[in-house]
Amino acid sequence: MENGRHGDVLRVEGLQVRYRTPAGEAQAVRGVSFTIGRGARFGLVGESGCGKSTTANAILRLIKPPGYIAGGRVLVDGVDVLGLRDEPLRKLRWSKLALVMQGAMNSLNPVMRVGEQIADAITSHGEARPSAGELERRITRLLGAVGLPARAYRMFPHELSGGMKQRACIAMAMALEPALIVADEPTSALDVVVQRVVAQTLREVGERLGASLLLIGHDMGLQAQLVHRLGVMYAGELVEVGTVEAMFARPKHPYTQLLISSVPSLKERTLPKPIPGLPPSLVNPPAGCVFHPRCPHAMDICRAVAPAPREVGPGQVAACHLYGDDPRIGATGAAPARDAAGQTA
Amino acid sequence: MAAPVLEVRNVGKVFSRGLIKKEELVALDDFSLRIEPDRPTITAIAGESGSGKTTLALLVLGLVTPSSGQIVYQGRDTAAMSAREWTTFRREVQAIFQDPFEVFNPFYRIDHVLETVIRKFKLAGDRREGDRLIRETLSSLGLKPDEVLGRFPHQLSGGQRQRIMVARAVLPDPKVIVADEPVSMVDASLRALILDNMLRLKRERGISFLYITHDLSTAYQISDDIYVMYLGGVAEHGDVARVIEHPRHPYTKLLVESVPIPDPAAGWGENVELPPEDEVRQQTRGGCRFARRCPHVMDICRENPPPLYEVGPNQYASCFLYRDQPVKAAGGAGAPAGRPLPVVAPS
Numbered sequence: 001m002e003n004g005r006h007g008d009v010l011r012v013e014g015l016q017v018r019y020r021t022p023a024g025e026a027q028a029v030r031g032v033s034f035t036i037g038r039g040a041r042f043g044l045v046g047e048s049g050c051g052k053s054t055t056a057n058a059i060l061r062l063i064k065p066p067g068y069i070a071g072g073r074v075l076v077d078g079v080d081v082l083g084l085r086d087e088p089l090r091k092l093r094w095s096k097l098a099l100v101m102q103g104a105m106n107s108l109n110p111v112m113r114v115g116e117q118i119a120d121a122i123t124s125h126g127e128a129r130p131s132a133g134e135l136e137r138r139i140t141r142l143l144g145a146v147g148l149p150a151r152a153y154r155m156f157p158h159e160l161s162g163g164m165k166q167r168a169c170i171a172m173a174m175a176l177e178p179a180l181i182v183a184d185e186p187t188s189a190l191d192v193v194v195q196r197v198v199a200q201t202l203r204e205v206g207e208r209l210g211a212s213l214l215l216i217g218h219d220m221g222l223q224a225q226l227v228h229r230l231g232v233m234y235a236g237e238l239v240e241v242g243t244v245e246a247m248f249a250r251p252k253h254p255y256t257q258l259l260i261s262s263v264p265s266l267k268e269r270t271l272p273k274p275i276p277g278l279p280p281s282l283v284n285p286p287a288g289c290v291f292h293p294r295c296p297h298a299m300d301i302c303r304a305v306a307p308a309p310r311e312v313g314p315g316q317v318a319a320c321h322l323y324g325d326d327p328r329i330g331a332t333g334a335a336p337a338r339d340a341a342g343q344t345a
Numbered sequence: 346m347a348a349p350v351l352e353v354r355n356v357g358k359v360f361s362r363g364l365i366k367k368e369e370l371v372a373l374d375d376f377s378l379r380i381e382p383d384r385p386t387i388t389a390i391a392g393e394s395g396s397g398k399t400t401l402a403l404l405v406l407g408l409v410t411p412s413s414g415q416i417v418y419q420g421r422d423t424a425a426m427s428a429r430e431w432t433t434f435r436r437e438v439q440a441i442f443q444d445p446f447e448v449f450n451p452f453y454r455i456d457h458v459l460e461t462v463i464r465k466f467k468l469a470g471d472r473r474e475g476d477r478l479i480r481e482t483l484s485s486l487g488l489k490p491d492e493v494l495g496r497f498p499h500q501l502s503g504g505q506r507q508r509i510m511v512a513r514a515v516l517p518d519p520k521v522i523v524a525d526e527p528v529s530m531v532d533a534s535l536r537a538l539i540l541d542n543m544l545r546l547k548r549e550r551g552i553s554f555l556y557i558t559h560d561l562s563t564a565y566q567i568s569d570d571i572y573v574m575y576l577g578g579v580a581e582h583g584d585v586a587r588v589i590e591h592p593r594h595p596y597t598k599l600l601v602e603s604v605p606i607p608d609p610a611a612g613w614g615e616n617v618e619l620p621p622e623d624e625v626r627q628q629t630r631g632g633c634r635f636a637r638r639c640p641h642v643m644d645i646c647r648e649n650p651p652p653l654y655e656v657g658p659n660q661y662a663s664c665f666l667y668r669d670q671p672v673k674a675a676g677g678a679g680a681p682a683g684r685p686l687p688v689v690a691p692s
């Protein structure tokens with residue numbers, strides 16, 4: 001299909017994920033939509049608990065009970081992941097998608113040599129069966145690509161440092177040349193120099209293979225250095241998306257503005273100001289704009305009507321009433337559609 | 346002159362590991378630090394994992410005994426303290442750790458955590474007084490007592506739990522708090538709140554902090570002095586503004602440069618390479634610990650360990666590039682930093 005080669009690698013449309021909890025259903029992801037182009041790097045940021053990992057897991061269809069996907073579509077190279085049966089899903093996961101998790105390094109098998117583990121991934125999930133010699137050459141190349149010495153092939157995980165293990169996991173994720181790498185806080189357990197090396201590795205290896213990247217994490221510095229476009233999540237919703245340059249230079253949503261201004265840096269010797277208040281309950285999210293209880297600009301309409309996403313700059317979309325009148329408001333007085341994908345609040 | 350509040354005097358700690366082939370791991374090597382008595386300070390201990398930061402925290406808290414050197418509190422060697430002095434020491438030197446979940450027992454209400462401290466150090470004459478003390482402390486940290494008391498740990502937000510940890514450390518009215526990565530598990534907004542709490546405790550209650558972190562940005566924002574650690578030794582130390590703004594040791598330079606700048610227009614510089622960790626540890630015997638990774642390495646660096654050279658006012662670097670400068674005098678921790686408190690932007 002035409003989507004396959006030229007279209008977006010990932011298309012998320014109106015994704016909804018809920019967790020059943022004793023207090024009721026937590027709406028962890030509420031109508032999230034975004035796309036990632038071929039070879040593009042997309043970042044997802046937001047406060048702890050805003051639904052970043054849940055979104056990533058839903059894309060890979062890794063949501064486990066008490067969680068479930070309550071709505072929306074996830075298209076990988078045009079194929080709807082959410083509708084797939086188990087066997088084609090398993091195939092697609094290995095051939096098109098790769099996941100690098102926080103602390104992925106701890107998922108290496110301690111009693112198997114690094115090279116053997118990568119070989120195992122290739123032979124049990126890949127299409128072709130390379131010869132032993134070909135396999136070893138391919139793995140050595142992969143290790144080299146993530147900056148590991150060839151001798152790492154014969155080493156056990158405990159012989160590698162944390163950063164080296166994390167890079168071995170990236171090598172493994174790259175082994176089947178995925179179209180999309182989903183990296184959930186891939187460096188947050190690492191020290192700053194190691195983090196820089198792992199980030200470089202992700203960028204270079206992705207560029208070489210033409211793979212796209214979905215980078216999840218709240219380190220704004222890392223995002224600024226690594227991604228092309230950035231999405232900001234708040235309480236399960238994607239409140240703003242734009243090019244990383246625009247998001248840092250001209251953030252439009254009040255939450256993005258507060259988030260950007262609370263980023264620590266080595267430039268200023270003052271503590272950033274905390275964002276006042278706490279994120280809302282996901283079981284009973286507030287009516288109107290989810291951010292209104294903490295928003296310094298909240299107006300009457302914000303308490304009653306959920307803002308629809310609208311264009312606030314070139315390639316930049318924000319869901320906030322500060323930007324233009326919603327044509328639907330006032331006509332009926334009813335709450336309008338919640339997002340571009342057309343779910344209602 | 347009054348004795349330092351806390352002095353770490355040439356402390357070394359060697360762990361041996363491996364059952365058959367005994368291997369010695371020098372976690373901390375000839376480390377010295379002083380917290381002067383004239384005013385409270387926040388001293389950052391920064392470095393990668395494995396650089397000896399947590400070992401230092403455990404040594405200062407008396408949870409691990411030094412292999413060499415002394416930990417001296419208010420002029421008394423902790424190894425030679427009477428039972429009574431030891432109790433005072435345990436009360437006046439408190440700790441805040443990284444993961445509050447490890448400290449809270451999920452089956453007890455959080456009141457229990459705080460009441461235990463009151464009982465252990467006999468902080469109150471009766472229950473009423475204890476309760477009042479708890480409420481006062483919680484309020485002073487920006488928590489509403491009625492919102493947190495009576496709850497179980499899982500019913501609190503991450504930020505509330507972390508501030509209860511701070512409350513627990515503050516209750517016994519300590520002189521020093523060792524905070525080991527207290528904000529590494531929370532996001533930017535909460536981090537600012539908790540660090541602001543630390544600044545206020547220093548200012549209003551005269552508590553000094555050892556702030557252990559791998560995050561240079563927050564070290565820069567709240568501390569007065571910094572020790573940059575590398576493989577168990579000090580690479581550079583001194584006034585935090587000097588060390589971060591004008592790093593002199595090649596390792597400090599690499600660290601500062603590796604902090605990703607939250608500005609897409611700013612580049613990250615050239616790629617860096619990491620040598621395998623096993624080689625690095627082996628290489629450190631004898632010479633400079635950083636020699637294996639240093640872009641400026643000279644012959645002398647492989648032969649002798651560099652002492653701390655005075656590279657600026659209250660700034661010391663352990664690097665032969667500065668061998669023309671005077672060697673830091675033993676014992677003196679340098680002039681105390683004289684700079685105004687960082688201002689917290691009003692919200």
Ligand SMILES: Nc1ncnc2c1ncn2[C@@H]1O[C@H](COP(=O)(O)OP(=O)(O)OP(=O)(O)O)[C@@H](O)[C@H]1O
Nearest residue numbers: 019026028047048049050051052053054055066282
């Ligand atoms: N297994 C689960 N059962 C119940 N609730 C869950 C479960 N997993 C996540 N949640 C809830 O879903 C919401 C979103 O969580 P998620 O892990 O996606 O956040 P996140 O943005 O990745 O946060 P962090 O930055 O802390 O990793 C949170 O309120 C969380 O408590």
Ligand code: SF4
Nearest residue numbers: 289292295302320321
């Ligand atoms: S819609 Fe209203 S409350 Fe929501 S972010 Fe915009 S101004 Fe603030």
Ligand SMILES: [Mg+2]
Nearest residue numbers: 052053054184
């Ligand atoms: Mg997460």
